[in-house]
Amino acid sequence: MVEERDWATRFADLATYALVALLGISCLLPFLNTLAFSLSSRAAIDAGRVTFWPIGFHLENYDHIMGRPEFVRSTSISIARVLIGVSLELLVCVLTAYPLSRDYLPMPGRTAFKMVLLFGMLFSGGLIPYFLIIKNLGLLNKFAVLVIPQALNIFHTIIVINFFRGIPRELAEAAEMDGASHLDILFRVYLPISTPVLATVGLFGAVIHWNSWFDGIVYMQSQRNWPLQSYVYGTVVTGSLDMEIGWGSISQVSNITIRGVTGAFLLFASIPILVVYPFLQRYFITGLTLGSIKQ
């Protein structure tokens, strides 16, 4: 490491740090910009003075969205969806992964089941046949449509299968000697030592549930049943906000602005992700690599 002393190397190092910092910060600036708009006064926004720092700080945009009954309702639907959806998913996931992971026990049909599972993960009939089935099953407009179809996450199940495979068979066999059933082994032997994979799958599952919005707008004809992300889509993205302002339901003299309200919506909807993110980031590698551990 002798040649690292010269100035060219130092310059290269400095340039690398600067470039990495620039790229990293570029991921935050759009969020900061949106945050600044949501907290800035109408005058500052109209004058085009707002970039990354709020000017004329106020919280009226946030007061405004909190005051919308649909906002409160859709937020609670989203919370319920995450809690119920993730619990269901984890339950189905471990129940499925256990028999499929114990390859060394005889189980006729196991390979066939895995093949169907893989097929189910890779092939879909498309949006319209799926919609028709949801309709035939009577799930349209029901909360269940947000959690039941997603209860089987095949990709997550494969991750858990591969993790379970790494558990020494002697552990399970020792429990079997003591007369433990398969359910006992799963819940008393496997699960207590599977926290990393369960945390990974649970957190990723929670993010997926919180972020899902298309199922809301397609399967819930009544907007009363929309989760938060669908509501944000319907309000902010498709532009009903502009119409509301046109109709005068938002006062023109207050500090409430379209850009501000939009920003408040978008940032509020990302809060849960930011809250779980410190936990989530620990499992990036686990989530990426667990699925590929083989044998």
Add this chain to the structure above:
Amino acid sequence: MDIEASRVAQLATAAARPRLRSEKRSFRSIWRQHWLMYVMLLPAATLLILFRLYPLWGISIAFVDYNPVKGLAGSEFVGLENFSTILGMRQALSIFRNTVSIAVGKIILGQVTAVIFALLLFQVTYKPFRRTMQVISALPHFMSWVIIGGIMTQILASKGLVNMALQALGLPAVRFLGDTRIFPWTLILSETWKEFGFGSVIYLAALTSISPDLYEAAAVDGAGRGARLRYITIPGIAPTIILMSCLSLGRVLDAGFDQILVLLNPVVYETGDIIDTFVYRVGLLGGSWSIGTSLGLLKSVVGFGMVLLSYWLADKLANYRIF
């Protein structure tokens, strides 16, 4: 066989097991001992049948002139007519071309930026800085396209952040979301921005698993930065690059439904409308159920073939298996 006896039998097999797989047992004895394992598969089997296999039956909509009032049974069978209608459609070629070109653009740019960012991060020797930057850059990956799309609409607007920056640099304003030539690039670049950080995670993991001994030995032998990059770093992550490239092949028809649905507007249908958005807008919302189903089916079948091909290649070239 009572429980004691089965336990003894288990002990015996456990003691004398070179390969348990080859052992032949009657299904009845297996069922008696392991029936719970079948019961445990019941929830997944039910969900699999209801939501993955049952919808396959709905594919038959593609072969009839579907009438929502009469239902599938009452609709007239038309064979492959829907498919020939699609091939004769004015937009057919453009939505197919849009789908593939946007998807391929995203795959290529996404891979390249992820590798470059990982290489840059790897040069950063101060670990807390490296970790912080990786975590910050991966954040957008975990946000939904509703949020990112909403933010994009704001910052790419005519008076948005990006155009303010362009103006400050003395450049003309760009209509990112309203210009047919620009729009596909807006899609590709915004997706790349959202994903490069998280995409780099796997490459950085591969880079950090290269043995430091190699670098030290190379340094002792007088290899400079360039030589080490060329002969140690690149070969070290090549398998990961090959694997990710193989797997990405399965996504050539996935141009990003969520993103495009959020950002698409009628002005840019010509270059921004993809198979998925067309199926949703014209098929599901517009009521052309049979056309939508046929088009969706074409995409599913080709996509499925590409995924199988990508897995086969990944297995051959990078020893990757899912199970």
